[in-house]
Amino acid sequence: MKPLIVANWKMNPRALGEARALAACAGRAARAKRGVAVAVAPPFPYLAAVRNRIRPAVLAAQDVSTEPSGPWTGEVSPAMLKNLGVRYVIIGHSERRALGESDEAIARKVSAAARVGLVPIIAVGEAAREAQEVIPSAIRTQLASAVAAAPRRRLAGAVIAYEPLWAISTSRGARPDAPDNATRRAIYIRKLLVGLLGERIASTIRVIYGGSVTARNAGAFVSRDVRGMEGVLVGAASLDAEEFVNVVVSVAQAARGGVRA
Ligand code: PGA
Secondary structure (H helix, E strand, C coil): CCCEEEEECCCCCCCHHHHHHHHHHHHHHHHHCCCCEEEEECCHHHHHHHCCCCCCCEEEECCCCCCCCCCCCCCCCHHHHHHCCEEEEEECCHHHHCCCCCHHHHHHHHHHHHHCCCEEEEEECCCCCCCCCCCCHHHHHHHHHHCCCCCHHHHCCCEEEECCHHHCCCCCCCCCCCHHHHHHHHHHHHHHHHHHHCHHHHCCCEEEEECCCCCCCHHHHCCCCCCCCCEEEECHHHHCHHHHHHHHHHHHHHHHCCCCC
């Protein structure tokens, strides 16, 4: 499986022109490095405007409604995203959980998205840094709950983003996870997925790492030898065009064997 690089722009940039320029750079990087898959998650209002510029990178949304249609002011349905050409949707990002999004709502979003053929990128991660040998119970709880409502076979090809909150660049004192620890987490998440969804579906699911990923460390997270992290979710560094291009280059190099995790 090609490593997946997801650019999570969050609520940026301020102007459409900047979004177009960033998108064009992401597209150029994706064209130059065919050994990786790139997805760009802009805010909703930019989705349609950047769609053609990012190719061959694909579109991701940052959220989706639990509901298919109806009186839900401010919400965006899975079908609307699908019809716009969106491939992936990030669900359960810690910044949304912090606003009160519950495990139950996340499970419903995963199910609603998967049913229309969107690919969920399910974000999980613990709040506080723990000893490396301790597997945070938050991962197990969040993951089990997130996949509980969706038909299993619809989760084939889904993505799990492991993002420890303490590593996200906007957290106080943030530091990226150590790549070998992230690899251990990926292996653990994969084991959980086998238990939750069965070997066949679990083997189609990518686990990716997020939290202070930069061009300098991105390659180290993508391990080749074991089935560890198979991509990265990039926040702050995806807003700097040159930095993001270098993230893509670094992951592509690692995937070819230039950098070992
Ligand atoms: P960061 O954000 O790369 O800025 O740490 C990652 C995320 O929150 O998805």
